[in-house]
Amino acid sequence: MENGTYFNFMLFENLGNIKYTLFGLGFILYCVIILLNALIILAIFLERTLHQPMYILISCLSMNSVYGTAGFFPRVLTELLSDTHTISREACLLQAFVIYTYAANETTILMLMAFDRFVAISNPLQYHNIITPRVLTLLIVINWIYSVISVGTGALLTARLTMCGNKLWKVYCHNYEVVKLSCVSTISVNVSGFLTLITTIIIPVIFILFSYVKILIICKRSSAQFKSKAYQTCVPHIVVLLNFSFAIISEVTLSRIVNLELPIGLTIVLSLEFIIVPPILNPLVYALNFTGIRQKIIHLILSK
Template identity: 70%
Template sequence: MENSTYFYFMLFENIGYTRYVLFSLAFILYCTIIFFNILTILAIFLERTLHQPMYILISCLSVNSVFGTAAFFPRVLTDLLSDIHSISRELCILQSFVIFTYVVNEYTILMLMAFDRFAAICKPLQYHTIITPRSLTILIVINLTYTMILLGIAGILTTKMKMCGNKLFKVYCHNYELAKLSCENTIVINVFGMFITIVTTVIPLSLILYSYVNILIICQRSSSQFKGKAYQTCIPHVVVLLNFSVAVISDVTLSRVVTLNLPVGLSVFLSLEFLIIPPILNPLVYALNLPDIRKKIICLINPFK
């Protein structure tokens, strides 16, 4: 087969009238994700008392959710109503780049959140000298920039591969799935992909674990009042981290372990969990657990209350 200029999403074939039910569910879900995340961003942006590192990072999570889902939902909604489920090679690689940038950004932001909590709880007297608006901005820019560069290089390597197939058994473009369609030796891109995984996922997770272990040690030595306050700010971060990590692991497992025999519907859901659950769970977790954000959101929804 010649080098493919289009790829075809095979899982949209033969779904019949189910497509309209799926379209309705996906549309409602996407609107809900946009609504809650935009509400969180506005609450933090408009309330000056929330212009603090922890809240700024929470707003970054919401911005990232809007960014990542924008690469998936409009496309999948179009495919559900269309009889042609093809995507050009360039758009496919772009979609893959944006979705994986979203994943890496999520871990980066969660790592910075863990560092912020570590500084606040373990080094409270030095907190305002360690975490300043300038240092936080630099950390965000550096972390987001180098990950985008790494993923951009991976995208360029993918564009240069000669494809011997054009059928994708996913509902979105996945860089590893594209590599599996190549008729060339993919050892370079596989090794580079492993390097990216270590730099953008393993290292941030290790630093997150280090931060929370130290926080836990400090809490065990502190008063019950201090312990309760620390847990109140840390538990939402841990919930978000665990949820996102389980979702990403599910997608990676389904992509790389071909011996799993799961129903198609369950397989699709598990592969999409990282694009569906975290973007809607994150703002709910923070809105419900952090009174300052909850109060501002209530004011935005009902300004006359």
């Protein structure tokens, strides 16, 4: 194959027998992620009392986790057991597209959750008139379509670049790492990536923070019972937000902003946190904190 039509994953070279241990751990981790998120999706789908905007958005978060990890784990597990560690340019760009749309969707779904809680707490009497099934469906569809278009534009621009190298120092196809291998101008790709970062990460996070600050202000002026109920529904979302924000900041910082001489193992762990930790943490947080979800999951497990 000509240079630029395939890429080599350099970090999988010379792993020795440890690759079997990593494969086992990765396989177990992937199975746990699928199981936990499948239970959340099934619980919300099967229990009619959970057919409410907040729970539907939680199920969207779980579906996004299944989608994102499907773009990561199968390829990595295959590479661990393979003697050659090459990937075609098309397959590489597809993997990057899936992982980046997952990241974009994660933040924008959390933004919709913050909006839902803000309306429910600030205007409870009009909540069901504002967050109708039609409005919720429209918001979810727009969210997914925009993520696909914004990330897809960057992928198409990257696909047009001429490559002068094929060595990737990541365990998955990272769009910015691919762009750095180009020997032509990458201004258009960089601008597209920057705009995607602003519209799918930075702006949603600002809106989320604004929403929760307003919620806290409202709670300070409310009764103890109202505060307790508001905190009960908002705290899980804030925990999930803080975890994903830290993970995505670590990834962006390591890949674009700084070039620290960190141990290779630590670098890999920090760069993978956004694709591994949220899909496990999210269903645990929601199952433990929402009685309706927890009871339905217990019923599903015991009825088998």
